[in-house]
Amino acid sequence: MLKRMNGTTNLKELAKILGVSISTVSKSLRDSYEIGEGTRKRVKEMAEKMGYNRNPYAGHLRNHKSNTIAVVIPEITNNFFIQIIKGAETISQQKDYHILIYVSNDNYEQEASILKHLHNGRVDGVIMSLASNTKTYDHINDLIQVNIPVVFFDRICHEIETAKITTNDFVSGFNATEHLIQQGCRDIAYLSISQVLSIDNKRKQGYLEALSKYDIPFNPKRIIYCGNNAADNLKKIKALLKQKVKPDGIFAAVEKLAISSYEVCNSLRIKIPDEIKIICFSNLDTASLLNPSLTTITQPAFEIGKQAATVLFKNLDKNKRFIPNENIVLKSKLFTRESTTVRN
Amino acid sequence: MLKRMNGTTNLKELAKILGVSISTVSKSLRDSYEIGEGTRKRVKEMAEKMGYNRNPYAGHLRNHKSNTIAVVIPEITNNFFIQIIKGAETISQQKDYHILIYVSNDNYEQEASILKHLHNGRVDGVIMSLASNTKTYDHINDLIQVNIPVVFFDRICHEIETAKITTNDFVSGFNATEHLIQQGCRDIAYLSISQVLSIDNKRKQGYLEALSKYDIPFNPKRIIYCGNNAADNLKKIKALLKQKVKPDGIFAAVEKLAISSYEVCNSLRIKIPDEIKIICFSNLDTASLLNPSLTTITQPAFEIGKQAATVLFKNLDKNKRFIPNENIVLKSKLFTRESTTVRN
Numbered sequence: 001m002l003k004r005m006n007g008t009t010n011l012k013e014l015a016k017i018l019g020v021s022i023s024t025v026s027k028s029l030r031d032s033y034e035i036g037e038g039t040r041k042r043v044k045e046m047a048e049k050m051g052y053n054r055n056p057y058a059g060h061l062r063n064h065k066s067n068t069i070a071v072v073i074p075e076i077t078n079n080f081f082i083q084i085i086k087g088a089e090t091i092s093q094q095k096d097y098h099i100l101i102y103v104s105n106d107n108y109e110q111e112a113s114i115l116k117h118l119h120n121g122r123v124d125g126v127i128m129s130l131a132s133n134t135k136t137y138d139h140i141n142d143l144i145q146v147n148i149p150v151v152f153f154d155r156i157c158h159e160i161e162t163a164k165i166t167t168n169d170f171v172s173g174f175n176a177t178e179h180l181i182q183q184g185c186r187d188i189a190y191l192s193i194s195q196v197l198s199i200d201n202k203r204k205q206g207y208l209e210a211l212s213k214y215d216i217p218f219n220p221k222r223i224i225y226c227g228n229n230a231a232d233n234l235k236k237i238k239a240l241l242k243q244k245v246k247p248d249g250i251f252a253a254v255e256k257l258a259i260s261s262y263e264v265c266n267s268l269r270i271k272i273p274d275e276i277k278i279i280c281f282s283n284l285d286t287a288s289l290l291n292p293s294l295t296t297i298t299q300p301a302f303e304i305g306k307q308a309a310t311v312l313f314k315n316l317d318k319n320k321r322f323i324p325n326e327n328i329v330l331k332s333k334l335f336t337r338e339s340t341t342v343r344n
Numbered sequence: 345m346l347k348r349m350n351g352t353t354n355l356k357e358l359a360k361i362l363g364v365s366i367s368t369v370s371k372s373l374r375d376s377y378e379i380g381e382g383t384r385k386r387v388k389e390m391a392e393k394m395g396y397n398r399n400p401y402a403g404h405l406r407n408h409k410s411n412t413i414a415v416v417i418p419e420i421t422n423n424f425f426i427q428i429i430k431g432a433e434t435i436s437q438q439k440d441y442h443i444l445i446y447v448s449n450d451n452y453e454q455e456a457s458i459l460k461h462l463h464n465g466r467v468d469g470v471i472m473s474l475a476s477n478t479k480t481y482d483h484i485n486d487l488i489q490v491n492i493p494v495v496f497f498d499r500i501c502h503e504i505e506t507a508k509i510t511t512n513d514f515v516s517g518f519n520a521t522e523h524l525i526q527q528g529c530r531d532i533a534y535l536s537i538s539q540v541l542s543i544d545n546k547r548k549q550g551y552l553e554a555l556s557k558y559d560i561p562f563n564p565k566r567i568i569y570c571g572n573n574a575a576d577n578l579k580k581i582k583a584l585l586k587q588k589v590k591p592d593g594i595f596a597a598v599e600k601l602a603i604s605s606y607e608v609c610n611s612l613r614i615k616i617p618d619e620i621k622i623i624c625f626s627n628l629d630t631a632s633l634l635n636p637s638l639t640t641i642t643q644p645a646f647e648i649g650k651q652a653a654t655v656l657f658k659n660l661d662k663n664k665r666f667i668p669n670e671n672i673v674l675k676s677k678l679f680t681r682e683s684t685t686v687r688n
Contacts, residue, residue, distance in 0.1 A: 100444050
C-alpha cells in the first residue's frame, strides 16, 4: 500500500516501487542529462500513475536547493577578492550553481544585514571573508543554525567551527620584512589595515619577529593604523613620510596602502626605491607595470577561492549542514621587483 | 472610522492618525536609527492599539518586494564595472535595498542563465550591461514580461524599450583619435573588443571620423578584433607590433587591451611613448602610476551607476514595471598622461 503525503506519492515511495534510488527519481523528474532516456520515461510514467504531483516550491523548501551560493567579501576594489570569486566560480560552474556576490564594504553592520538577508533559503551555502571591524559572530552562528553552512577564507573567525582557508601570513610577514632588511632597510614602517583582523595581526607578528632576528629595535610609532577612509590613510602616510627622520622601508599589509604610499611619495618627490623601499601584500595585475614596478607578496587567491568552494560543495553534496573544523593553509609567494631593488 | 485590510490597520491609516509620514511609521516599526526613540515608541504603541499586524512575508509577496536589485555585469576584473556597482550602491543603501552582483563572464549563455534565475522574484529590478556576444534579446524581454524591470548601462540594447545610460562614445572615440593625431601619430591601430557591441562600434566610428577629418587613409588591417581570451589578445597585439612597418599609435577600446599592449611593448622593447603612443578607455585607478603613466578616456562610471539605480528606483517606487524609453548620455573625460606625450 502506498502511503500518501499531502495527497500525493512522495519520491521515496516512487523510488521503492521502481527499484531505483531517490536521486534517480528526482533527477528523472527534472529531466537531468545524467539519467538515460529509458529510465526517465519509466519514472515519469509511474509518477503520473501514482499521482505524484511535484511542487517545485515545496521541493525548494524541503531540500534547500536554491542552486546558488553566496560569496561575501569586504571590498570589491581589490584584486585579491576578485580572484577569489573567479576561483570559486570555476567550481560552482561545474556544479551548475550560481554565485551571488555580496559586498560588506568592510563594515560589520552591512555584513550582519547581508547574512540576515540570506536566512530565507536564497542560497545553499556561504563563502566569506570578514569585515575588518567584525568583533562578534552571532550573525554568522545564526545563519549556520538555520542550516546554511559557512566556509571562511583569509579574514577568518577562529571562534566558529567550520573550514577555514588561509595563507601563511606569519611567515609571509616575516619574509617581507626580512627582504626589506636584506635590501638595506633599518627603519621599517608597518602599515596596518585593522587591529582586529587575525591576518593583520599575523603579518604584524611576522614583521616584529624579523626585526627581532636582525636586532633592529622596535619603534611602536612605526606601526601606522590605517582604515577604510582613503583620505585619512593618505593623511597618515603623509605625516609619516614628512617626518625629519623618515622610514627607509614600508611594509603595507594590503595593496591599497601601498598604492597610497606611491601617491604620497610622488607628491612629496620621495624616490622609490632610492630613498624608501616598498613591499606589500597584493594581487594587483599591473604591479609589474607600475613606476617603479612593485615588489609584492602575492596570495594564491584563485586557488583559495577554488578550495573554499570545493570544501563547501563537498559538504553540500553530502547534505552536511555543519562543516567540521578544518584549517587549510596555502602559501603566498614573494615577487621581487624594482620598488625594493638596490640601485648603484 | 478605521478601514481594515485583511483584518489589520494599514500603514497609511497609522500615519494619518499619528500625523506623521508613512515612511516614518514604516521606519519606526522597523526600529530604524533614522527615527528618534520617542517617535518610535509612540508609533509602536499606536500600532499595537490599532491592531496593526505586520506580516513581512505577506508584504513581500504582495508587493514583489525582495528589497533586492541585481546588477549584471560582463566582467569583474574591470574597474569600470566596479565603479558602476559602487555608484548603484550609494542609491540602493538610501533605499534600504541589497544589491546582488552577477557576472556573465562576457558570455551570452551565462547571461541568459542568470536572467532566467531571476524570474522567481529574487530581485525587484535589474541593472545590466550586455555580454559582448549577445545578439538576441528574448532572455531580457522574458524577464520584463514577468514584471521585473531592466535598466541598461554602457553596453545597451537599442531594441528594448527602457531607460539606457551611456556615455558619448562616438565623440570620445573621435577625441581619442584626434589626440593621437595631434601628438604626431599618422598610423593608428584600433583595438576592438567586439564586433557586436554598440559601444565598440561607436568608438570605432569616432576613430574613422577623426582619420577622415585629418585626411589619413584608413587601413582595415589596423583594426584588430580582440576578445575575451587574454592569450589570444596578446598574440594578436604581438603580431601587430612585430610588423616591419608598425603603427605609431594605439587606441584601445577597453582597458585590458591597453594593459596587454604595455606588456607586449615591454617584451618587444618598444618604447612608449617614443616609438608608439597609447590611449584607451579606462577607469584604472593606477593609470597615473604606470610606467609610463597611461593617457585615458575615463567614463563617469560611478555617476552612471548612480543614474541607472536612480532611474530603476524611480520606477519601482511608482510600482511601474515597464520603464519608458529614455536615453541618458553622460560625458567621458580625456586625461593626458605620459603614454601620449611628445618628448624631445
